[in-house]
Amino acid sequence: MSLTTAATLRVVLYEGTDSPPLASTDRFSALTALLEKGFAVTRAVAGGRVAPHERGSLLVLGQFAGRTPEAEGVTAGTTVRFQDITGLDAARIAQRAEAVQTETGAARHGEWKPWFPVIDYDRCTNCMQCLSFCLFGVYGVDEQNKIQAQNHDNCKTNCPACSRVCPEAAIMFPKYKAGPINGDVVQDSDMGKEKMKIDISSLLGGDVYSQLRQRSDAAKARFSKERDDKKALQERQKCLTKLAQGGDIPMEVLMNLPAPEEILRRAEEAKAKAQAALAANRQ
Amino acid sequence: MPDAPRILYCHCQYAQVVPPEVKEAVLKKLSDSGVAFDAVADLCEMSARQDPSLKRLADGGPVKIAACFPRAVKWLFHTAKADLPFDTAEVLNMRVQSAEEVCAALFNGEVNANLPKGKVTATDAPKAPA
Numbered sequence: 001m002s003l004t005t006a007a008t009l010r011v012v013l014y015e016g017t018d019s020p021p022l023a024s025t026d027r028f029s030a031l032t033a034l035l036e037k038g039f040a041v042t043r044a045v046a047g048g049r050v051a052p053h054e055r056g057s058l059l060v061l062g063q064f065a066g067r068t069p070e071a072e073g074v075t076a077g078t079t080v081r082f083q084d085i086t087g088l089d090a091a092r093i094a095q096r097a098e099a100v101q102t103e104t105g106a107a108r109h110g111e112w113k114p115w116f117p118v119i120d121y122d123r124c125t126n127c128m129q130c131l132s133f134c135l136f137g138v139y140g141v142d143e144q145n146k147i148q149a150q151n152h153d154n155c156k157t158n159c160p161a162c163s164r165v166c167p168e169a170a171i172m173f174p175k176y177k178a179g180p181i182n183g184d185v186v187q188d189s190d191m192g193k194e195k196m197k198i199d200i201s202s203l204l205g206g207d208v209y210s211q212l213r214q215r216s217d218a219a220k221a222r223f224s225k226e227r228d229d230k231k232a233l234q235e236r237q238k239c240l241t242k243l244a245q246g247g248d249i250p251m252e253v254l255m256n257l258p259a260p261e262e263i264l265r266r267a268e269e270a271k272a273k274a275q276a277a278l279a280a281n282r283q
Numbered sequence: 284m285p286d287a288p289r290i291l292y293c294h295c296q297y298a299q300v301v302p303p304e305v306k307e308a309v310l311k312k313l314s315d316s317g318v319a320f321d322a323v324a325d326l327c328e329m330s331a332r333q334d335p336s337l338k339r340l341a342d343g344g345p346v347k348i349a350a351c352f353p354r355a356v357k358w359l360f361h362t363a364k365a366d367l368p369f370d371t372a373e374v375l376n377m378r379v380q381s382a383e384e385v386c387a388a389l390f391n392g393e394v395n396a397n398l399p400k401g402k403v404t405a406t407d408a409p410k411a412p413a
Contacts, residue, residue, distance in 0.1 A: 003331050003332050003333075004331075004332060004333045006332065008332065008334060010336065024314065024315050027314050027315075028310065028311055028314040028315070031310060031314055031322060032307075032310065035294040035296060035310075035322055035323075035324045036294075036296060036324070037324075038296060038324045038325070038328075039324060040321065040322070040323040040324060040329065040334075040336065041321070041322045041323075042319070042320075042321050042322075043313075043314075043319055043320050043321075043322070044319055045317065045318065045319045107332070109296075109324060109325075109328065110296075110297065112328075113297045113298075114297055114325055114327035114328035114330075114331050115327075116327075116331055118330070118355060118358045118359055118362055119358065119362075120354060120358050121358070121361070122399065122400075122401050122402045123402050149362070152331040153331075172354070172355050172358065174326075174327055174351055174352070174355040174359065175295075175297070175298035175300055175327060176300075177300065179352075182300070182351070182352060182355065182378075183351060183352030183353075183354045183355025183356075183358075184352050184354070185352075185354065185399075
């Protein structure tokens with residue numbers, strides 16, 4: 001099941017009619033525990049309404065003492081559950097929520113770190129460089145051939161490489177440490193400095209794919225002559241270190257890149273997709 | 284009384300980029316405030332999931348969001364197919380603002396709309412409230 005179709009569980013902490021407010025410290029502890037388990041929590045107070053959302057289940061927590069509020073607007077396929085939390089501590093409240101999450105088949109949180117490119121369409125010029133560049137199929141185009149991030153969970157955690165090839169600083173990773181990649185305002189100096197957009201190919205002394213091809217050919221020739229695995233490994237490590245330092249790309253991402261032949265195949269595929277989209281946009 | 288702005292708080296659970304003491308202080312203040320609010324573990328995750336609750340929030344009138352950079356929040360909502368209203372959305376940035384600044388803005392009853400419009404650079408970006 002994809003990220004966008006998975007059912008979710010929303011938690012409502014209900015302090016209204018028939019459910020007296022929690023003590024201040026208990027409320028804060030419960031909220032914190034639920035958030036740390038990845039839940040979205042709505043705090044509803046007296047006079048508020050409890051309404052389910054469209055895709056998944058709703059768990060209403062309160063000190064009900066046997067009486068539960070009415071749930072309004074329940075849609076088909078939505079489950080609403082009530083849980084009396086009188087006397088429960090924060091850890092047990094979070095456990096109950098997790099149990100309901102399991103029972104209802106709702107998506108579990110924390111199994112995927114939400115790291116993916118967020119495109120600033122005010123800046124994006126639809127140049128398709130990101131689509132050409134990404135080897136992991138994160139990018140695609142919509143029906144109007146507009147670039148979009150489509151497969152968020154294909155993105156390599158902590159890798160901001162595509163944002164560095166974007167000529168307009170239009171790609172953000174909100175969890176990145178520094179601006180403008182983290183969403184901070186783009187400084188004029190960011191645009192002036194070529195350094196912001198690391199030209200990864202230049203780190204390898206030219207076109208990255210051509211370099212990889214040459215390295216592959218050279219490696220094959222060398223291996224056929226002397227099978228110097230150690231030297232080849234040293235060379236690869238040197239190259240990867242250079243990439244990791246220059247582009248702030250995690251070493252584990254680079255170490256897990258596929259073989260050069262597979263990189264070439266994927267690069268050709270991505271390039272073809274980008275060219276097709278650009279051609280369609282020119283028509 | 285006109286509609287009070289709704290409040291969304293992001294706990295940024297899956298990264299360590301928001302100072303924990305700021306998150307904790309803002310959440311505590313919200314928890315003690317007596318107002319209704321939505322708290323999400325991680326806005327990025329909800330955006331990736333295109334969670335329908337973001338659409339409901341974006342379509343529901345004035346809103347104040349305690350999260351991170353306004354530019355990031357604007358496009359996270361867009362990614363979720365839930366564009367925020369330009370004139371009635373205010374984003375408080377817990378990465379750079381203090382808990383006191385964020386809380387003062389959350390509870391002042393006014394919306395100082397600050398989503399970036401167009402290709403903003405440092406010279407014309409809205410300033411964070413003092």
